[in-house]
Amino acid sequence: QDNYDIALISKGFQHQFWQAVKAGADKAAAEFGATVTFEGPETESQVDRQMDMLAAALSRKPDAIGFAALDSQAATPLLQQAKDAAIPVIAFDSGVDSDIPLTTATTDNVAAAALAADKMAELIGGEGKVAVVAHDQTSRTGIDRVDGFVNRIKEAYPKIEVVSVQYGGGDQLQSTEIAKSILLANPDLKGIFGANEGSAIGVVNGKTELNSTIVVIGFDSGAAQKGFIESGAMAGAITQNPVGIGYETVKAAISALKGETLPPIIDTGFYYYDKATMGNPEIAAVLYD
Amino acid sequence: MDALIELIGIGKSFPGVRALHNVNFDLQAGEVHALMGENGAGKSTLMKILSGVYRRDAGEIRLDGKPVEIGSPRQAQEMGIGIIHQELALMRDLTAAQNIFIGREPRQLGGWLLDEKALNRATQAIFDSMNLKLAPTVPVGSLTVAKQQMVEIAKALSYRSRILIMDEPTAALNDAEIAELFVIINRLKAEGVGIVYISHKMDEIKRISDRVTVMRDGEYVGTVPAATTSMETIISMMVGRTLSNEALVVPNTSAAPVALEVRNLNRGREIRDVSFSVRQGEILGLAGLMGAGRTEVARAIFGADPRDSGEIWVNGQRVGISTPGDAVHAGIGYLSEDRKHFGLATGMNVRNNIALASLARFTRPGGLLDDGAMRKVAERYIGQLSIKTPSDTQEARLLSGGNQQKVVIAKWLLRDCDILIFDEPTRGIDVGAKSEIYKLLNALAAEGKAIIVISSELPEVLRLSHRIAVMCEGRLTGMLPGGASQEEIMHLATQRQSAVAEMRHAG
Amino acid sequence: MTDIAATPAKSGIRISGAFHRLLAFSGLIALVVVFSLASPNFMQTQNVLAILQATSVNGVLAIAATLVIITGGIDLSVGTLMTFCAVITGVVLTYFGLPLPLGIVASILAGTGVGLVSGTIIAKLKVPPFIATLGMMLILKGLSLVISGTKPIYFNDTPGFTQIAQGSFVGAIIPAIPVPNGVMILFLVAGLAAFVLTKTALGRYTFALGSNEEAVRLSGVNIDRWKIAVYATAGGICGVAGLLIASRLNSAQPALGQGYELDAIAAVVIGGTSLSGGRGTVIGTLIGALIISVLANGLRILSVPQEWQTVVTGTIIILAVYADILRRRNL
Amino acid sequence: MTDIAATPAKSGIRISGAFHRLLAFSGLIALVVVFSLASPNFMQTQNVLAILQATSVNGVLAIAATLVIITGGIDLSVGTLMTFCAVITGVVLTYFGLPLPLGIVASILAGTGVGLVSGTIIAKLKVPPFIATLGMMLILKGLSLVISGTKPIYFNDTPGFTQIAQGSFVGAIIPAIPVPNGVMILFLVAGLAAFVLTKTALGRYTFALGSNEEAVRLSGVNIDRWKIAVYATAGGICGVAGLLIASRLNSAQPALGQGYELDAIAAVVIGGTSLSGGRGTVIGTLIGALIISVLANGLRILSVPQEWQTVVTGTIIILAVYADILRRRNL
Numbered sequence A: 001q002d003n004y005d006i007a008l009i010s011k012g013f014q015h016q017f018w019q020a021v022k023a024g025a026d027k028a029a030a031e032f033g034a035t036v037t038f039e040g041p042e043t044e045s046q047v048d049r050q051m052d053m054l055a056a057a058l059s060r061k062p063d064a065i066g067f068a069a070l071d072s073q074a075a076t077p078l079l080q081q082a083k084d085a086a087i088p089v090i091a092f093d094s095g096v097d098s099d100i101p102l103t104t105a106t107t108d109n110v111a112a113a114a115l116a117a118d119k120m121a122e123l124i125g126g127e128g129k130v131a132v133v134a135h136d137q138t139s140r141t142g143i144d145r146v147d148g149f150v151n152r153i154k155e156a157y158p159k160i161e162v163v164s165v166q167y168g169g170g171d172q173l174q175s176t177e178i179a180k181s182i183l184l185a186n187p188d189l190k191g192i193f194g195a196n197e198g199s200a201i202g203v204v205n206g207k208t209e210l211n212s213t214i215v216v217i218g219f220d221s222g223a224a225q226k227g228f229i230e231s232g233a234m235a236g237a238i239t240q241n242p243v244g245i246g247y248e249t250v251k252a253a254i255s256a257l258k259g260e261t262l263p264p265i266i267d268t269g270f271y272y273y274d275k276a277t278m279g280n281p282e283i284a285a286v287l288y289d
Numbered sequence B: 001m002d003a004l005i006e007l008i009g010i011g012k013s014f015p016g017v018r019a020l021h022n023v024n025f026d027l028q029a030g031e032v033h034a035l036m037g038e039n040g041a042g043k044s045t046l047m048k049i050l051s052g053v054y055r056r057d058a059g060e061i062r063l064d065g066k067p068v069e070i071g072s073p074r075q076a077q078e079m080g081i082g083i084i085h086q087e088l089a090l091m092r093d094l095t096a097a098q099n100i101f102i103g104r105e106p107r108q109l110g111g112w113l114l115d116e117k118a119l120n121r122a123t124q125a126i127f128d129s130m131n132l133k134l135a136p137t138v139p140v141g142s143l144t145v146a147k148q149q150m151v152e153i154a155k156a157l158s159y160r161s162r163i164l165i166m167d168e169p170t171a172a173l174n175d176a177e178i179a180e181l182f183v184i185i186n187r188l189k190a191e192g193v194g195i196v197y198i199s200h201k202m203d204e205i206k207r208i209s210d211r212v213t214v215m216r217d218g219e220y221v222g223t224v225p226a227a228t229t230s231m232e233t234i235i236s237m238m239v240g241r242t243l244s245n246e247a248l249v250v251p252n253t254s255a256a257p258v259a260l261e262v263r264n265l266n267r268g269r270e271i272r273d274v275s276f277s278v279r280q281g282e283i284l285g286l287a288g289l290m291g292a293g294r295t296e297v298a299r300a301i302f303g304a305d306p307r308d309s310g311e312i313w314v315n316g317q318r319v320g321i322s323t324p325g326d327a328v329h330a331g332i333g334y335l336s337e338d339r340k341h342f343g344l345a346t347g348m349n350v351r352n353n354i355a356l357a358s359l360a361r362f363t364r365p366g367g368l369l370d371d372g373a374m375r376k377v378a379e380r381y382i383g384q385l386s387i388k389t390p391s392d393t394q395e396a397r398l399l400s401g402g403n404q405q406k407v408v409i410a411k412w413l414l415r416d417c418d419i420l421i422f423d424e425p426t427r428g429i430d431v432g433a434k435s436e437i438y439k440l441l442n443a444l445a446a447e448g449k450a451i452i453v454i455s456s457e458l459p460e461v462l463r464l465s466h467r468i469a470v471m472c473e474g475r476l477t478g479m480l481p482g483g484a485s486q487e488e489i490m491h492l493a494t495q496r497q498s499a500v501a502e503m504r505h506a507g
Numbered sequence C, D: 001m002t003d004i005a006a007t008p009a010k011s012g013i014r015i016s017g018a019f020h021r022l023l024a025f026s027g028l029i030a031l032v033v034v035f036s037l038a039s040p041n042f043m044q045t046q047n048v049l050a051i052l053q054a055t056s057v058n059g060v061l062a063i064a065a066t067l068v069i070i071t072g073g074i075d076l077s078v079g080t081l082m083t084f085c086a087v088i089t090g091v092v093l094t095y096f097g098l099p100l101p102l103g104i105v106a107s108i109l110a111g112t113g114v115g116l117v118s119g120t121i122i123a124k125l126k127v128p129p130f131i132a133t134l135g136m137m138l139i140l141k142g143l144s145l146v147i148s149g150t151k152p153i154y155f156n157d158t159p160g161f162t163q164i165a166q167g168s169f170v171g172a173i174i175p176a177i178p179v180p181n182g183v184m185i186l187f188l189v190a191g192l193a194a195f196v197l198t199k200t201a202l203g204r205y206t207f208a209l210g211s212n213e214e215a216v217r218l219s220g221v222n223i224d225r226w227k228i229a230v231y232a233t234a235g236g237i238c239g240v241a242g243l244l245i246a247s248r249l250n251s252a253q254p255a256l257g258q259g260y261e262l263d264a265i266a267a268v269v270i271g272g273t274s275l276s277g278g279r280g281t282v283i284g285t286l287i288g289a290l291i292i293s294v295l296a297n298g299l300r301i302l303s304v305p306q307e308w309q310t311v312v313t314g315t316i317i318i319l320a321v322y323a324d325i326l327r328r329r330n331l
């Protein structure tokens, strides 16, 4: 077995979600005997920084590249370079407008957020005011999750009103302050959707600090969210399968290197989980700490 | 002949201070009109009004008989009014030439590009006309205060103003440069330029001025012809009393223990093998021309600059001094010649500046400061040195130049060092206060303190020193007894050795 | 300190110093008035407490930055140092399982220690503060991730921990005003810092260094030592901020912190402290920090769209400072 | 400019000015040598070009910041101004469908215009540069989102647009070294800025303002006008950066930009320009920007884990500046 060198350029690094992707990638690397590096820019708006990372990764001449594009177009010239150098590219998390990536390991964020909207509607009894605290106004995941949630509410639940959508950069503290402001501005609010891990934790913090009883639906997992769901502070959350995304990306890269054919999309799936379903093996498997 | 400029009934107040009240002044073409007064009398303020820095609160300004408003420095320039400010106003990161022509740089290629060559040429021409040996391309920040002052003078000359205000231009200069300046002033006079001349050096007034106007406490006292009025009269107009001029008494200190001994001090080209000693109770004068290296010696002893070699002994013990802190610890204090950059924390108030070197004394357990005690001490010195300030909480930068100098002196008096090095201690200080400071220095010496006075004013050196060390180009060229003659000092101060040696070094 | 209000007004009308000092709050008061009129929810006790709570972390960081800025320096590492201290506390409490007081001490000691290092690099190696603290910011950011294993450290095993910021001593005594402890800690730190600045030798040297460092050195003062002391003190204060944020989030979040320095410095400068050193007040910094959080809270309460929030915030920061400049000019 | 090499070395050994100027690069050269030895991939043409390309945007922003910093000011808005200019270009080219040259002009004009506004706020209203440009940073950040409708504007309808940064004039002539146009633009801007700083009145007043603003004013110079001119020039340069980044990404990304000011200022300070004004060089800034990108690239090529990358970067920034200080001291 060769010791393949695989470079993963992600959209972020420090966030737990990306750390879980990294963990999945590392797991596959250990399994299949590859070396994996994992890097991502500071924030999901730094498209050019991601290009620099991709360029440096190309200079390293890895055997394969995994790439989670912040912008669906910006990387086209660099991906062409990879193709010219016969380096297989696997897209993960979000796709790119290009036929260069051999496959994409991803979740449908719009559908996932729509599921959160359905659950929210169910929990608040189909009417009332809700709000969204999201992480980023311009990143793909930020847009998809906000749109997925808001559009679903609009289409399917005419009696529910989304009164506020605000962005806290995924920073727990900032999201806490935002959630508190929303709660104080809308005393009759029924629920808040926290569109990523940091936002969701912030929302629960805000709720707790104000002793509010609103319904909170989160996104992703992590020890804190799991704890909140356990304690009832959060009703439930959508989880993707970040470990699976990382794992499948590396696995696909190695398959490609071995000349195997790949499906165009590897759907890693998403689930809604709450206190009752958290223990299910199929869900427990995709939750991370 | 019509007056070039007339100031009538000028008034100006700052928060808490009435700087000027009903002041009159006029200037004829081709005359040198001296403006005299104690520190804080309002001389600089009046001139700042004339040069567009401050707006007056009351009164009228007439230029060639016509009332005018001078709203900005630029307007003043356009009216032909130039000024050399008391506080150096130079851009330290720029060269001498760039400073002199700021705002009026020679251009080329249709005004788009600066013509640096023409700039340096024009500057060189001005320097030549002043007999000043200075490269136009030298960064101003690396010059001594004296050279910076010469750059300021060159800058003022370059404007070719009809009215030239000189606010203490010679405070940092010594006799040679003063003589050069007077040649220039006489030339300008002949050209019909009117000059306002402010100085605390009384002898200069006699030498060059035609009329003298005296101010006291922001008010106009009177105008007298310089030639026919005695110095005593002018001084009494200034201070409101006559001053006694005490003669030098040289005490016999030969039996007193040596307080400070410097052995074979070297630092680059500025200090070459300097050795001397000062005894307790002795005042040692350190004389020399500008750039002789006196300041460098003082700074090296004080640990402000590193030295290449040499030993310093205090009270018979060799001390290792590598920072000013070490020096102060060993009982040495140093009053810098450049109060603005090295003496005052200008943003802090008078009280804190006076206490700055002695804060430890006012610190109670737990790091707490005894502000009450600090205030008492500050008020004592404000009284003793007659520092003119509304209160001890006035910011130092708002004081007049001479009063700032007094604050720095107070700082070192309070520190109570056994060995005091005063570099140009009376720079910008009025006659009355000067004699107070002389008395103070004598009293300190009588208490057994060893004092080194660096001064570019020979009369001051002669008036104070029990012994006089003379430097030239970094070397100590001789040691004279107190009461030596000016000629003897000048002889040693010009004993150049380097002319020959330099050739060898360069090869 | 260097108080301009010490002398009476030059114009005919004499305005008392106290009134003028009150005017310094004018920007803040204007904001509060406008938001109160615009939304009935703004002046609710709970919202006022929320604003104060939101000020606590930035306020404490800004106080640390104030000390450094008065010396004429700058500290870009306040945000990541806060995080580093939080992580250290996490290690002490959660990984080592030591008792709570040790965690508190560890955080403040870690901050002080890092401040000592930064101060030494600045004072002894003469590295400009901007570079020294920029480097330190990056180093601490990396170390926080390394030490924590790039994941949050939770304080679930230390039940009292969340009380540091979220509990309410005051509320226990006067239930009507449950001021969170975090806010009281902010005021405590502010009071202590103001005391140090105005009443102690350290404070006096802080101002003196910023006013004219060379003159202080030539007065025989060991400036290196005092400078290091200032950075160490600021570091210790960042340690307090680390405790506050960790307690509010019940976890040490290793990835957070960068960017916080800008808010802290902004609060300092809005509060009238000059970046060139020599002047500044703690109360000004508090006002600056409050202006920032009132703005953020008020605009959110009014549900102003986020992109417009930043536009309005930028505009008002400029206007608030301009109003303060006008006030001082007319003094 | 304010060249310290003007006086001969005081020690016995005379070191030529040219050699000493070379030593200024020493930090950069040391890094390059170490990385070349550590990885054979580092010194490949493609990687060197990647490093230069990665320097281009930050380099141009840093040059803008250099001008402002030499006046003793600071510009925190360079990053978001760049974005704002990119968005304006996007509006002109994609929304209005105007021809490419107009888009280029629009970007530079937008930058200059914003610079004029910032400069006016600073010079006329006397708002400290930190606050004025902080406010402007936020305002521009918000406006970019508002104007673009919070989504990227693509330049797919303007085919030549990507050539601005990604094409290669040089490569068309000498195919062996396909230096991207973006890099050539960086050098061009650097050359122009150096020329302006050393040869024109604007440059002279830039240094003079930073050296002693009051003295310049007392010399009868209209300091407000020149100060505004400096901020406007810096703004125009940010417009160039906006074109570069938009061309590299083939889109105007409205959310990008905040945080970039810190990298730009870091490059300036690493390059030896003093934050207190009066001194600085464009070449120093270029070296500073290169140090930052060489470090980032080299550590990535060596597959150093990201958390350690920041630790190493922080340490090396401090060391590089310290080495430069030692060099100057021994001059």
Ligand SMILES: Nc1ncnc2c1ncn2[C@@H]1O[C@H](COP(=O)(O)OP(=O)(O)OP(=O)(O)O)[C@@H](O)[C@H]1O
Pocket (backbone or CB within 6 Å): B014, B015, B017, B018, B019, B037, B038, B039, B040, B041, B042, B043, B044, B045, B046, B086, B388, B389, B398, B399, B400, B401, B402, B403, B428, B430
């Ligand atoms: N900007 C200012 N704010 C407050 N007070 C000031 C200001 N400028 C000058 N003063 C005060 O006005 C008075 C006159 O000062 P001025 O500088 O004119 O004195 P001067 O005659 O030039 O003294 P010196 O001989 O010491 O230079 C002094 O008491 C000084 O403290």
Ligand SMILES: Nc1ncnc2c1ncn2[C@@H]1O[C@H](COP(=O)(O)OP(=O)(O)OP(=O)(O)O)[C@@H](O)[C@H]1O
Pocket (backbone or CB within 6 Å): B141, B142, B143, B144, B145, B146, B147, B174, B270, B288, B289, B290, B291, B292, B293, B294, B295, B296, B297, B337, B456
């Ligand atoms: N900061 C400096 N940088 C470069 N050269 C300096 C500096 N300070 C002094 N010099 C030079 O060192 C020499 C000695 O200057 P110093 O100030 O010691 O002379 P001085 O005898 O005290 O004369 P002055 O009357 O000017 O005070 C001069 O040639 C001067 O130009």
Ligand SMILES: [Mg+2]
Pocket (backbone or CB within 6 Å): B043, B044, B045, B086, B167, B400, B401, B402
């Ligand atoms: Mg004066």
Ligand SMILES: [Mg+2]
Pocket (backbone or CB within 6 Å): B144, B294, B295, B296, B337, B423
């Ligand atoms: Mg001297």
